[in-house]
């Protein structure tokens with residue numbers, strides 16, 4: 001992932017000065033006020049979760065109907081789980097174990113690799129924390145490009161073996177993300193001929209990506225805590241490995257929060273804001289969050305995949321016409337990350353140039369765009 005400057009640049013203009021309160025979660029018997037969330041009980045939070053019978057589609061990538069299945073899942077859910085994706089279980093185990101080792105280090109050691117306020121990589125609380133008055137019950141570690149610089153601070157003696165695992169994971173995830181992107185585009189009727197992300201001389205440009213390791217310690221009062229608050233990802237798509245502990249929830253319109261149960265070896269794929277823009281709102285980016293539990297800690301590993309740095313993302317030509325005007329203006333990922341850093345869940349609306357003809361507005365203003 002060579003485009004580290006792109007992603008890092010996006011945040012330089014919007015430094016996040018979080019009053020980084022690093023708790024030793026394991027020693028706490030109750031939740032401090034700083035981490036106590038009052039439960040919002042609106043129509044998006046059904047009080048009896050067991051009434052939810054709908055579930056996120058699980059798609060076998062070797063199924064002959066894979067294109068239709070992916071298209072339907074993206075349109076109706078904005079999220080799916082994939083099996084038969086080709087990522088070896090041993091690699092998933094290795095990256096999980098490396099992440100576990102990282103988060104088990106003493107706090108003082110982890111802080112040696114702390115993310116700087118205007119940086120993108122390193123250890124810290126969730127970036128989106130600055131938009132909330134309460135802190136989240138989690139720790140994170142963001143990696144853009146090579147983890148070497150930060151891993152050397154964590155493990156001066158044996159950082160290379162951890163670097164090797166992460167680099168292998170990034171390489172495999174990039175291949176899968178590319179494959180999934182073409183499947184998603186294929187489901188919209190878009191072929192490689194329709195989409196030129198090559199340079200002026202036909203040279204192919206590298207996509208950009210970030211790896212986000214999330215750790216959610218067990219929590220004495222999970223109903224009053226939040227692992228990772230609701231958000232959409234700014235990506236084209238995100239591939240999430242959530243190991244074997246549940247906690248991920250997605251918002252389904254008309255239903256409420258739906259838990260995405262871990263399936264052995266399965267990977268969750270989220271539609272991100274850039275795919276939302278590219279599809280002119282046809283494939284909505286999914287609002288999601290992570291909740292915590294009383295007995296088990298939880299790990300998740302998100303591969304956040306985006307287009308090459310200089311590529312302007314705008315609604316695909318094939319999807320716009322007299323009855324389907326483009327809903328969003330062209331924007332690069334770098335610019336969009338800046339918009340997100342400033343406006344968070346209102347970022348999509350900031351890029352919108354035209355209300356959908358059916359008159360509805362965006363989820364990121366807590367109302368979903370519904371088109372098509």
Ligand SMILES: C=C1C[C@]23C[C@@]1(O)CC[C@H]2[C@@]12CCC[C@@](C)(C(=O)O1)[C@H]2[C@@H]3C(=O)O
Nearest residue numbers: 120126127128210212231233234235304340
């Ligand atoms: C490329 C990126 C997307 C991300 C910001 C980042 O630079 C690296 C971390 C990503 C992440 C992961 C947790 C949720 C999220 C909203 C956040 O605060 O950091 C996403 C960002 C995003 O998708 O906007």
Ligand SMILES: O=C(O)CCC(=O)C(=O)O
Nearest residue numbers: 212214247248290300302
């Ligand atoms: O931990 C999870 O299940 C969600 C993580 C997530 O949404 C993210 O890293 O962007």
Ligand SMILES: [Fe+2]
Nearest residue numbers: 231232233288
């Ligand atoms: Fe996310």
